[in-house]
Each structure stands twice: as C-alpha cells, then as structure tokens.
Amino acid sequence: xxxxxxxxxxxxxxxxxxxxxxxxxxxxxxxxxxxxxxxxxxxxxxxxxxxxxxxxxxxxxxxxxxxxxxxxxxxxxxxxxxxxxxxxxxxxxxxxxxxxxxxxxxxxxxxxxxxxxxxxxxxxxxxxxxxxxxxxxxxxxxxxxxxxxxxxxxxxxxxxxxxxxxxxxxxxxxxxxxxxxxxxxxxxxxxxxxxxxxxxxxxxxxxxxxxxxxxxxxxxxxxxxxxxxxxxxxxxxxxxxxxxxxxxxxxxxxxxxxxxxxxxxxxxxxxxxxxxxxxxxxxxxxxxxxxxxxxxxxxxxxxxxxxxxxxxxxxxxxxxxxxxxxxxxxxxxxxxxxxxxxxxxxxxxxxxxxxxxxxxxxxxxxxxxxxxxxxxxxxxxxxxxxxxxxxxxxxxxxxxxxxxxxxxxxxxxxxxxxxxxxxxxxxxxxxxxxxxxxxxxxxxxxxxxxxxxxxxxxxxxxxxxxxxxxxxxxxxxxxxxxxxxxxxxxxxxxxxxxxxxxxxxxxxxxxxxxxxxxxxxxxxxxxxxxxxxxxxxxxxxxxxxxxxx
DNA sequence: GTAGGGTTAG
Numbered sequence: 202x203x204x205x206x207x208x209x210x211x212x213x214x215x216x217x218x219x220x221x222x223x224x225x226x227x228x229x230x231x232x233x234x235x236x237x238x239x240x241x242x243x244x245x246x247x248x249x250x251x252x253x254x255x256x257x258x259x260x261x262x263x264x265x266x267x268x269x270x271x272x273x274x275x276x277x278x279x280x281x282x283x284x285x286x287x288x289x290x291x292x293x294x295x296x297x298x299x300x301x302x303x304x305x306x307x308x309x310x311x312x313x314x315x316x317x318x319x320x321x322x323x324x325x326x327x328x329x330x331x332x333x334x335x336x337x338x339x340x341x342x343x344x345x346x347x348x349x350x351x352x353x354x355x356x357x358x359x360x361x362x363x364x365x366x367x368x369x370x371x372x373x374x375x376x377x378x379x380x381x382x383x384x385x386x387x388x389x390x391x392x393x394x395x396x397x398x399x400x401x402x403x404x405x406x407x408x409x410x411x412x413x414x415x416x417x418x419x420x421x422x423x424x425x426x427x428x429x430x431x432x433x434x435x436x437x438x439x440x441x442x443x444x445x446x447x448x449x450x451x452x453x454x455x456x457x458x459x460x461x462x463x464x465x466x467x468x469x470x471x472x473x474x475x476x477x478x479x480x481x482x483x484x485x486x487x488x489x490x491x492x493x494x495x496x497x498x499x500x501x502x503x504x505x506x507x508x509x510x511x512x513x514x515x516x517x518x519x520x521x522x523x524x525x526x527x528x529x530x531x532x533x534x535x536x537x538x539x540x541x542x543x544x545x546x547x548x549x550x551x552x553x554x555x556x557x558x559x560x561x562x563x564x565x566x567x568x569x570x571x572x573x574x575x576x577x578x579x580x581x582x583x584x585x586x587x588x589x590x591x592x593x594x595x596x597x598x599x600x601x602x603x604x605x606x607x608x609x610x611x612x613x614x615x616x617x618x619x620x621x622x623x624x625x626x627x628x629x630x631x632x633x634x635x636x637x638x639x640x641x642x643x644x645x646x647x648x649x650x651x652x653x654x655x656x657x658x659x660x661x662x663x664x665x666x667x668x669x670x671x672x673x674x675x676x677x678x679x680x681x682x683x684x685x686x687x688x689x690x691x692x693x694x695x696x697x698x699x700x701x702x703x704x705x706x707x708x709x710x711x712x713x714x715x716x717x718x719x720x721x722x723x724x725x726x727x728x729x730x731x732x733x734x735x736x737x738x739x740x741x742x743x744x745x746x747x748x749x750x
Numbered sequence: 751g752t753a754g755g756g757t758t759a760g
Contacts, residue, residue: 222751228755228756249751250751253751253752254751257752261755283751283752284751284752285751285752285753286751286752287752288752288753289751289752289753291752291753292752292753292754316752318752318753319752319753320752320753321753322752322753322754323752323753323754324753325753325754326753326754348753348754349754350752350753350754351753351754352754353753353754353755354753354754355754356754357754357755358754360755383754384755385754385755386754386755387755388754388755388756389754389755391756392755392756418755418756419756420755420756421755421756422756423755423756423757424755424756424757425756426756426757427756427757449756449757450757451756451757452756452757453757454756454757454758455756455757456757457757458757458758484757485758486757486758487757487758488758489757489758489759490757490758490759492759493758493759493760494759496759497759522758522759522760523759525759525760526759526760528760529759529760553760554759554760555760557760558759558760560760561760588760589760
C-alpha cells in the first residue's frame with residue numbers, strides 16, 4: 202500500500218524521471234548522471250523509477266563506483282524489492298565487470314528468479330562480456346521463449362568476441378523464427394559485416410535501416426560508417442557521415458579511421474581539426490586513431506605534435522597504446538634509437554604493444570641488435586603471441602642468420618605452438634566464402650582449381666616464374682595459396698553488377714604483385730585489396746599506392 | 751518500468 206509520504210515523493214520526482222529517461226534514451230549518459238545529482242541537491246528524493254535510467258548510464262560509461270553509490274541509495278530508499286530495479290542493478294554490475302556483485306544481487310533477490318527473462322538476458326550479456334562465450338551460448342540455448350533482447354544479447358556478445366560469422370548465422374536463425382530486428386540487432390549485424398568485409402550483406406541491412414526509419418539512430422549510422430570503411434567503400438562511408446543529423450565522438454572516430462585506413466592521413470588530420478572546431482572533446486580512442494594514421498603515412502612530426510597536444514591541451518593521460526603509437530611513429534621513420542630513448546623515458550611501464558612496435562620497426566629498418574632486445578622484452582609480456590616469434594624469425598631470415606632462425610624454431614617447438622592456418626575470404630552474392638590452403642571443401646572446388654591453373658599459367662607466361670623473396674617464412678605459402686583460391690573463386694563468380702571485391706589478409710610479396718596485376722587485367726575492373734592495415738586500389742593493373750610496389 | 755548497441759593501434 203502506498204503511504205502518503207511515498208505519494209509525495211512520487212509526485213516530486215516524476216518530472217525528473219521523465220528527463221532522466223529522455224537523456225538515457227538519447228545516449229547522453231554523463232548528462233543523465235549529472236541530472237540525478239542535481240535532483241538530489243534540489244532536495245527531491247529519487248524513487249524506484251529514477252534508478253533504471255541512471256544505472257543504465259553508469260553501465261554505459263562503466264562507472265562502477267557511481268553504480269555502487271546508486272545501489273546504496275536503492276537500499277536506503279527501500280526500493281530493493283522492485284524487480285526492474287534489481288534487473289537494472291544486475292545489468293549495471295555485469296557491464297562494469299563486477300560479476301561477484303551481480304551474482305550477490307541475483308542471489309539476495311530470489312523473487313526476481315520468476316520475473317525471469319530480463320535477468321537471463323543480463324546474465325547472457327555478463328558471460329559474453331567476460332569472454333565466456335560458451336557459457337553465454339549455453340544459457341541462450343536453454344531459454345525456452347527467446348525475446349528480441351535475448352537474440353540481441355547473444356548476437357552483440359558474439360560480435361564483441363570477434364565471432365562475426367556466428368552473428369550472421371544467428372541473425373538468419375532469428376529471422377526464421379519470425380522475430381523482426383530492431384536497431385540494436387542491426388548494429389551487431391553491421392559490425393560483423395565490417396569485420397568480414399561483407400559489403401553485400403551490409404548493403405542489404407542498410408536497406409532495412411532505411412525501410413524501418415532507423416536512419417537517425419546514431420549507433421546504426423556509426424556501424425554503417427565503420428562497415429563501409431572496412432569494406433573499402435570510402436565514398437559510401439562519407440555519405441552516411443555527411444547526412445547524419447547528429448554526430449557523436451564515435452562517428453568522427455570511425456570516419457577519421459576510415460581515411461587513415463585508406464592512406465589519406467592529411468584528410469584524417471583535417472577531419473580531426475574539424476571535430477575540435479565543432480566543439481567535440483577528443484578522447485583517448487580518437488587519439489589512438491589519429492596517431493596511428495600519422496605513423497602509417499609518415500606524418501611523423503604531426504603525430505608527435507598531436508601526442509604533445511593530447512597531454513597539454515586536452516589533459517588526457519596517455520595509455521600504453523598511445524606510447525606504442527609514438528614508438529611506431531618514430532620507428533617507421535627510422536628513428537629507432539630515439540624510439541628506444543622514448544621507451545626508457547616513459548612514466549608508465551611499457552607493455553607488450555610498445556615493445557612490439559619497436560620490434561616491427563626493427564624489421565622494416567633491418568636492425569637485428571635492437572630487434573633482439575625488443576623481442577626478449579615482448580615475449581616477457583606476451584609469451585603466447587605467435588606473431589612476435591614469426592616476426593623475429595623473419596628478421597633473422599632477412600639478415601640470413603640461420604642460427605637465429607633455428608633458435609626461434611626451437612623456442613616455438615618448446616612452447617608447443619601450432620601455427621593457425623592462414624585463410625582468405627571473399628564475399629560473393631551476400632555469402633562469405635572462406636578458403637584455406639589446399640582446401641577442397643568448396644562446392645565449386647574443381648572449377649576454382651581450374652581457374653587457378655589457368656591464371657598461374659598466364660602469369661608465368663607473361664612475367665616468367667618470378668620467385669618471391671619473402672616466402673621463406675613459415676606462414677607465407679599457406680596464406681598465399683588461400684588467397685589465390687579466393688581470387689580464382691572471385692573471378693569465376695564475378696557477376697556484371699559486382700564492382701568491388703574485397704580480399705583480406707593479402708600478403709605483400711613480389712609474386713603476389715604479379716599475380717594481382719594479372720588478375721586485374723583479367724577481370725578488367727577495379728580491385729580493392731586490404732592488407733594488414735590499409736586498402737590498396739588497383740585499377741587497370743596498377744596500384745595507386747606508391748609504397749606498394 | 752526491466753534486459754540488448756557504435757569507434758581502437760602493433
């Protein structure tokens with residue numbers, strides 16, 4: 202029964218609650234928390250309806266301390282019995298990674314075990330956020346009547362754990378049950394398309410976005426920008442960015458990253474300046490983006506300048522990832538000793554990424570002595586990261602140090618490493634086709650190999666059997682082989698409407714250059730190829746990127 | 751009124 206006191210409270214907090222709800226629904230999370238504080242200062246007492254939005258904001262910003270304060274208020278105000286406050290609390294703790302606290306709230310409020318689905322959804326999210334994908338999926342499978350949010354929870358969880366292909370599968374399954382996607386669903390699907398380079402599927406999703414009137418949703422637009430950026434379609438990415446009614450910091454970050462990936466560092470830096478002018482405060486993420494963009498394009502001084510501005514002007518404390526960017530910046534420019542000096546002067550302890558950046562620079566500039574120092578350090582931090590062993594082995598290969606190569610091989614054997622097979626994928630007619638070396642599982646395998654033979658025969662005819670000078674390494678042959686299969690498949694299936702093919706993980710070696718040149722002649726259309734960090738455009742057999750050849 | 755969401759180098 203409502204007491205007179207609680208009625209007075211309810212009336213007093215209602216206008217505040219409406220505003221809290223509005224702010225949280227517009228993703229204005231810090232504003233929502235400030236409003237809650239103003240509400241307390243003004244003497245209004247929060248009620249049960251004030252908490253869910255404020256807790257959601259704490260969860261979104263990952264502010265566990267504020268969340269715990271709110272939990273105290275919930276107890277003080279006697280709202281612990283409200284099921285929707287309990288689910289919001291569990292969700293907040295789950296998202297902040299405080300599993301124990303979430304579990305405690307769950308155990309102490311047994312009545313919420315019946316409310317049911319919301320708590321299950323929260324727990325699926327929690328498992329996924331903690332990286333226990335298996336547990337999350339098991340819980341999901343056991344939910345008898347899945348709601349849209351249940352589907353969204355498992356899909357976003359898979360997306361966040363890099364299981365992009367699973368997301369697309371679950372999405373199909375969801376549709377087969379007649380469940381209609383909402384913006385949150387489409388965000389996960391788009392983000393997975395981005396990771397797979399699946400532009401066709403992404404375009405289908407964009408049609409759905411338009412048909413359902415989700416175009417003004419900032420999350421959806423950001424995911425679209427990132428999808429088009431990673432699929433090599435810069436024009437479309439920019440198109441989405443330009444028509445957005447409201448751009449968040451993430452929108453700018455995605456767009457800056459898009460120019461960075463495409464080797465257009467000047468435009469990226471210009472966009473960063475525009476962002477500042479438009480009154481948006483940069484965060485650490487956007488600095489990672491713009492710094493790495495500068496190092497890829499050789500804008501060394503500009504990068505160093507920005508790193509300085511980050512600390513002085515924007516009062517942002519650089520993390521190890523920023524220091525790694527600066528080491529990369531100096532290292533790529535050949536300023537290896539300076540990079541080493543910079544590491545030694547760091548106020549925080551350098552991590553694996555910092556030493557890894559130095560190791561990468563040593564590979565480019567063939568500095569074996571420094572590489573050995575960096576390698577020893579980097580495997581202290583990341584002993585199980587096979588990439589660094591391969592990198593060091595390649596440095597020895599370049600310097601023809603046979604003893605070094607053997608030493609690395611022994612280390613790898615002792616640690617029981619098994620190399621993951623390299624693979625490539627091509628999107629065709631909305632399906633992603635994956636190829637491994639020697640792979641014969643594809644339904645068109647006979648035709649694919651026939652096409653591959655034809656192409657390789659013509660390559661040799663034209664250029665002679667050019668030997669690749671980088672293929673001494675452990676991983677190259679398998680990966681190249683898978684790429685060739687993917688290319689052969691792509692040519693075989695290129696339909697007149699298909700403008701762009703995206704081939705990921707392409708290794709840069711002489712042999713591949715010849716091959717790609719050949720391929721572009723055969724298909725007579727534009728090719729976009731992505732290697733480790735950027736896109737290369739091939740038109741009429743020529744790549745416009747000067748350092749590619 | 752609860753539960754689910756976008757950007758990140760080496």
